[in-house]
Amino acid sequence: MPDHVSPIRPRRSALYMPASNPRAVQKARELSCDVVILDLEDAVAPEQKVAARVAAMEAVRAGGFGQRELVVRANALDTEWGADDLAALRGGGADAVLLPKVSAIDTLHAAREALGDGPALWAMVETARGVVNLPDIVDAAREVGLAALVVGTNDLAKELRCRPGSDRAPLLPILTQIVLAARMAGLIALDGVINVLDDEERIAAECAQGLEWGFDGKTLIHPAQIAPANRVFSPAAEEIGWAEKIVHAFEQPDHANRGAIRIDGKMVERLHLDGARRTLALHQAIQARQ
Numbered sequence: 001m002p003d004h005v006s007p008i009r010p011r012r013s014a015l016y017m018p019a020s021n022p023r024a025v026q027k028a029r030e031l032s033c034d035v036v037i038l039d040l041e042d043a044v045a046p047e048q049k050v051a052a053r054v055a056a057m058e059a060v061r062a063g064g065f066g067q068r069e070l071v072v073r074a075n076a077l078d079t080e081w082g083a084d085d086l087a088a089l090r091g092g093g094a095d096a097v098l099l100p101k102v103s104a105i106d107t108l109h110a111a112r113e114a115l116g117d118g119p120a121l122w123a124m125v126e127t128a129r130g131v132v133n134l135p136d137i138v139d140a141a142r143e144v145g146l147a148a149l150v151v152g153t154n155d156l157a158k159e160l161r162c163r164p165g166s167d168r169a170p171l172l173p174i175l176t177q178i179v180l181a182a183r184m185a186g187l188i189a190l191d192g193v194i195n196v197l198d199d200e201e202r203i204a205a206e207c208a209q210g211l212e213w214g215f216d217g218k219t220l221i222h223p224a225q226i227a228p229a230n231r232v233f234s235p236a237a238e239e240i241g242w243a244e245k246i247v248h249a250f251e252q253p254d255h256a257n258r259g260a261i262r263i264d265g266k267m268v269e270r271l272h273l274d275g276a277r278r279t280l281a282l283h284q285a286i287q288a289r290q
Helices: 022-028 046-062 083-089 107-117 129-130 133-139 152-161 168-182 201-212 225-233 235-249 270-289
Strands: 012-018 034-038 069-073 096-099 120-125 146-151 187-191 217-220 258-264 267-268
Touching: 012 022, 012 069, 022 046, 022 069, 022 225, 034 201, 034 270, 046 069, 046 083, 046 201, 083 107, 096 107, 096 235, 129 133, 129 152, 129 217, 133 146, 146 168, 152 168, 152 235, 168 187, 168 201, 168 258, 201 217, 201 225, 217 225, 225 258, 235 258, 235 270, 267 270
Parallel strands: 012 034, 012 217, 034 069, 069 096, 096 120, 120 146, 146 187, 187 217
Antiparallel strands: 258 267
């Protein structure tokens, strides 16, 4: 099985676009999001599912998405559309297939069998059972080509019957588990959507919360949410400067074999050097896109 764990690249903003809406799909080619998710599931009415699948595959074949990562969210395998979605995506050319409501490894194995050695798998964690089974799910990552965990906050809140406010307090323990599981297997971790569309300050605040919790980026439902997500999940100037200082200090001959050094009155270890290199790699990848 090919290793689908991805190198460092920006995934600050992952925008869902209904594949049934050709204008939205065309617009996605021009937006500043890092990831475009052509949606065959929640955003598409049952009577439009087949047409949406055809449109999604035409869009994938047509290309034109530039450096944006192109992902297709299929319908669940236990629906009447799921198997046909995966059959169409098997050799379709998408970067990844996003599977909804992944609750057990059986779903991942079935999807991989349907897709062959095709695109990577991204798994939505949006059920109680999926959260409980996270260790088993990520343990199978290399075998099935799983590359990302994506939070489904709305479905989680519905199933748990919790009422997350602006602080999302009832969901925070679960968000921690998802990030922890992703890091165990070296996977991408994307935060769930925010339903607010016209309050940039609140959107940015929730993105900042996701960044603090360790997420790589945020899934979005509207183009207006892209700018705050990109801004928050991009390394800040002071963070880049500090990372450069750490890397430069450890490159000095006197520090080549030292596990910890002093920089600007702070004790800095080699674990901080690893983080600094990652920050600079992400910054360079973002700059390359611009």
